[in-house]
Amino acid sequence: MSSKNISIQMFGIKTPIIREGDDIVQILKAALEDAGLVPVEGDIFVLAESAVGTAERRVVKLESVTPSERAKVLGEKYEIDPREMELVLQECDEIFGGVPGAALTITKGVLAPNAGVDASNAPEGYVILLPKDPRKSSETIRSRLEKSYSCRLGVIIGDSRTQPLRLGCSGIALGVSGFVPVEDARGTDDIYGKPLRITYKAVADNLVSAAELLMGEAGERVPCVLIRGAPVSMRNESPDMPTIPMEGCMYFGNIIKGRPEDKNCKKNI
Numbered sequence: 001m002s003s004k005n006i007s008i009q010m011f012g013i014k015t016p017i018i019r020e021g022d023d024i025v026q027i028l029k030a031a032l033e034d035a036g037l038v039p040v041e042g043d044i045f046v047l048a049e050s051a052v053g054t055a056e057r058r059v060v061k062l063e064s065v066t067p068s069e070r071a072k073v074l075g076e077k078y079e080i081d082p083r084e085m086e087l088v089l090q091e092c093d094e095i096f097g098g099v100p101g102a103a104l105t106i107t108k109g110v111l112a113p114n115a116g117v118d119a120s121n122a123p124e125g126y127v128i129l130l131p132k133d134p135r136k137s138s139e140t141i142r143s144r145l146e147k148s149y150s151c152r153l154g155v156i157i158g159d160s161r162t163q164p165l166r167l168g169c170s171g172i173a174l175g176v177s178g179f180v181p182v183e184d185a186r187g188t189d190d191i192y193g194k195p196l197r198i199t200y201k202a203v204a205d206n207l208v209s210a211a212e213l214l215m216g217e218a219g220e221r222v223p224c225v226l227i228r229g230a231p232v233s234m235r236n237e238s239p240d241m242p243t244i245p246m247e248g249c250m251y252f253g254n255i256i257k258g259r260p261e262d263k264n265c266k267k268n269i
Contacts, residue, residue, distance in 0.1 A: 006231055011037055012214035013224040015051075024055040025144045028224055037226060039145065042234060044154040044227040046211035049174055050121045050128050051223035052137050052157055058129040059122060060087060078103050084117055084127055091115035091129060108134070108174065109243045111252070116159065131157060134175025139238035142177040152234050154178035158208035164251050171208025177238035179203070203232055204241070 015031045018024065024047070032039070039045075053059070067075065067082035071089055075082035078098040085103070088095070092105035092115035102113040108130065116130035131137045134157040142155040155177045160169035173181055181204035211225035246252050 007229050008210075009228040010210060010214055011035065011226040011228070012222040013037075013226060014222050015224070017221065018051045018054050018223060020054055020057045020059050022055045024052060025141055025148075028145070029148060031224070032226075039149045039151060039153055039226065040228070041151040042154075042228070042230075042232070043151075044156065044179065044207060044230050044232065045141070045145065046156045046158050046171075046208055046215075046225045046227060047138075047141070048215055048223040049116070049130055049134065049157050049159045050118060052131045052134075052141075053128045054122075056131055056137065058131060059126050060129060061126050063125065074103065080114070084114070084119070087117045087127065087129065088115045091117060109241070110172065110174075112159075112161070130159070130174065135177070135238050135240060136175070138175040138177040142238075152178065152236070154232065154234065156181075156204050156208055158204075158211060160208075160212055169212070171205055171210070171212045173204035173208050173241060175238075176204045176241060179235055180233040181205075181239060182242045200242075203230075207232075 013028060013031045013035065015027050018027060028045070062081065062083045065083040065086050067086040068089070071086035072082045074080070074089075074095070075085035078085070079100040080088070080103065088103055088105065092103075092107045092112070093109075094106045096104045096106070098104050098113075103115075105112050105115045107115040112130075117127050119127045122128045138155040138157050142153055145155070146153050156173045157175040158171050158173055161172045162169055182200050182202055207227055207230060211227065214225050215222050
């Protein structure tokens with residue numbers, strides 16, 4: 001498909017506040033009907049992880065959490081409620097440090113502040129954990145939506161993350177079903193005919209970033225965005241999100257080494 005023929009549409013799907021145990025597919029179907037939207041072949045649904053986590057009863061009352069001594073120490077160090085810090089320790093794979101208000105963790109194979117434990121869009125005194133298995137969640141939701149609308153669809157469970165040395169959040173896909181989330185562009189030619197050597201297209205992450213423009217980060221109550229016309233490769237599968245080892249990551253691999261290659265780099269050199 002040539003770029004001049006690509007036309008992408010995005011529709012924010014506004015819903016009532018999603019509560020623990022709600023049937024998120026039924027809520028989406030009702031919201032789509034209210035909006036006069038009928039999914040068609042190739043549509044991609046981007047769902048906020050907080051909405052999915054809430055529906056899956058991944059909401060925790062902080063009063064019910066007893067922090068360990070380690071959680072108390074780290075909570076004081078990073079200025080995080082020790083009960084929340086205890087949940088971070090339970091959810092994450094590793095902790096590498098942090099700044100006031102956020103511990104830097106690897107959770108479900110990717111960098112995540114506070115292991116994705118989030119008090120925003122949660123009732124007062126509660127936090128929401130990431131869906132336990134985002135890939136499985138996306139697969140289940142896609143299967144039910146496809147059955148309802150009799151067409152091939154894609155589903156992404158997305159989250160927002162900051163980028164190194166950049167202010168503001170962009171999107172990241174935690175779980176994907178129905179299409180290829182990362183496309184290998186190696187071997188294709190650039191505009192001058194030179195073959196690309198290392199480029200992969202983060203298709204799913206880019207779609208989540210686009211959807212974030214409509215979802216927002218506060219009280220918009222738009223937990224889902226329907227994307228139509230995205231140039232994706234549809235597949236009847238739910239692939240794991242591709243990751244790379246720490247040492248192979250240009251950013252993280254150098255951070256854990258501890259020192260820049262040349263401290264004397266100057267802007268004007």
